[in-house]
Amino acid sequence: MEAVFKHKLPLYDGLNKNTMITDEHIELFLAQAHRYGDAKLMLCSSGNLSWRIGEEALISGTGSWVPTLAKEKVSICNIASGTPTNGVKPSMESTFHLGVLRERPDVNVVLHFQSEYATAISCMKNKPTNFNVTAEIPCHVGSEIPVPAGISRISQSSSRSNAET
16 A cells, blocks of 8 residues: 555645646646545545645545546645636635645645545444554554644634635
């Protein structure tokens, strides 16, 4: 699985802030989206993908499935404002993605998906109360899931964006 997560999209170097998104960028974005689907990362959910290119981001469009993402379902959004610039409505998760891209200039790609196991649990009528199902989980994670530093700031940013939309 390590190869699945290996970053293949070129990193934005921050030098040319006026980078224009080209058809080549979109084709590369689509190829990576399909690659994540081929790796079976999105068996039970559509997933969401975004990629920073200068001051804009490519984002999977609303109602699309990342594994079969088509060019006409790729939204181009201004990172600062969240405004789509090509008429394609971005994924409903775009406020989260754009919040990450705004708050974390070191992050260029956001891939959001749910595993088949998370999806199965979310559909259960009687959900488990204890997720320590293997010896490794409490050893590595502990009894409570830790929240990485900075996550609340991103969540607040996303919440503000959602409230303004």
